[in-house]
Amino acid sequence: MLDRDEDILKAAEDWQKAGRGVALATVVETWGSAPRPAGSSLVINDEGTFLGSVSGGCVEGAVVTEAMDVIQSGKPRMLEFGVADETAWNVGLSCGGTIRVFVEKVG
Amino acid sequence: MKLEILHELNAERAARRPAILVTDTESGEQRLVKAKDFAKDPLRAELEKQLRMGKSASVEAGGKKLFLNVYAPTAKLVIVGAVHISQALAPLARSLGYDVTVVDPRTAFASPERFPDIPLVAEWPDTALPPLNVDAYTAFVAVTHDPKIDDPALLHAFERGCFYIGALGSRKTHAKRGDRLRAQGAKESDIARIHAPIGLAIGAVSPSEIAVSIMAEITAVLRLPPKEKEEAA
Numbered sequence: 297m298l299d300r301d302e303d304i305l306k307a308a309e310d311w312q313k314a315g316r317g318v319a320l321a322t323v324v325e326t327w328g329s330a331p332r333p334a335g336s337s338l339v340i341n342d343e344g345t346f347l348g349s350v351s352g353g354c355v356e357g358a359v360v361t362e363a364m365d366v367i368q369s370g371k372p373r374m375l376e377f378g379v380a381d382e383t384a385w386n387v388g389l390s391c392g393g394t395i396r397v398f399v400e401k402v403g
Numbered sequence: 404m405k406l407e408i409l410h411e412l413n414a415e416r417a418a419r420r421p422a423i424l425v426t427d428t429e430s431g432e433q434r435l436v437k438a439k440d441f442a443k444d445p446l447r448a449e450l451e452k453q454l455r456m457g458k459s460a461s462v463e464a465g466g467k468k469l470f471l472n473v474y475a476p477t478a479k480l481v482i483v484g485a486v487h488i489s490q491a492l493a494p495l496a497r498s499l500g501y502d503v504t505v506v507d508p509r510t511a512f513a514s515p516e517r518f519p520d521i522p523l524v525a526e527w528p529d530t531a532l533p534p535l536n537v538d539a540y541t542a543f544v545a546v547t548h549d550p551k552i553d554d555p556a557l558l559h560a561f562e563r564g565c566f567y568i569g570a571l572g573s574r575k576t577h578a579k580r581g582d583r584l585r586a587q588g589a590k591e592s593d594i595a596r597i598h599a600p601i602g603l604a605i606g607a608v609s610p611s612e613i614a615v616s617i618m619a620e621i622t623a624v625l626r627l628p629p630k631e632k633e634e635a636a
Contacts, residue, residue, distance in 0.1 A: 305416070309409050320404055324428055324470040325461045335459030335472050372431035398428050398470065403406045 304348040308339045308402050317342035317367035318402040321359045323350050323395050324374075330393035339402075342367050350397050351377070363399050372400040408435050412474065419476035419538055423450050426470045428461070446471075455626060476540045477502055478566075478625065483528060483556040484547035485512035488571070491614035492544070493521045499618060501542070506531040508552065528556040542567040542621045544601065548576075554583055561593040567624045569601040569617060598624075 312318045322337040323330070331352040338348040338356065340363040350359055355377045366373055378394040408424070412435055415422040421438040425446065441450045449462050449471060459472045480496045482489045485507035493503045506524045507513040513525040524531040537543065543560040545553040548571060557580075560568045572580065577599040584594055602616030603623070 305409065305413055308404075309406075309413055312406060312409070322426075322470070322472060324426075324459075333459070334461065334470075372428075374428060398426065400404055400426075400431060402404050402409060 319363035325396040328393035424472040479541040483545040491611040537563040546571040569598040
């Protein structure tokens, strides 16, 4: 209850109405000690501006890059990140978890 | 996500009505199910369970992988009575994620020194409560021990269908309160909804311990399915 995704969905609607390309990334599954629970989301626009989070901060960069492609193609995509993947996770963040992130275009 | 769905979802959230967004994660197909439509939905059991837990989850149904994204309003706690227990209860409830408001017309009690950072309304319930939009996602506790304040507050909580209503006082005090509320037109079923004595029986002595017992009871009412709820009470 502490994370209130209010501004995220509001931003998605506002950005879309302002004519921006918008994508929404949502954590749909977690295994182990993932940093953010299922339902956590991130909204991204075609200028690269984003709001919210799907992890402690380290896979966001990769999610934003994928989201740009999704805004272009309009096709949803499922991403998977694990801690073993050193390109995605920096030292000191979460331990032992894996997350799946669904990325979709808004509008 | 289609813009119509996003728009509808934002409208439900603004109105503090729960809804679940169901996404087929393979095809990307989506539909929004409002809480009032759960009963007639094929995923009824899953939807009700996830909403009760306030937890989004992936499920498999009819050979499809579905993601149920739960949008539940932030729960509120209205505390009538800026008493010692409330000083422990307000920060505890806030740490559990509740939006907390304390109401007490007695300004000596409802002072910012006693409740740093907690929204306070130093008015009588009749004035204080209507603007708070007390609803089904509100837990309501009356702890002043003063019928002039607690009784009208409880009548308001009945009317708004709060998910939890608790009132401080022994069984004897509560029996007298029942008589007074009945005389003011409360239904038997409303009076039966009051948790009194307030809180789970954990042998709480200090104000902080009583606060823990109250929040434990509120959590049980919020999260447990109806049958287990009765057993916990």
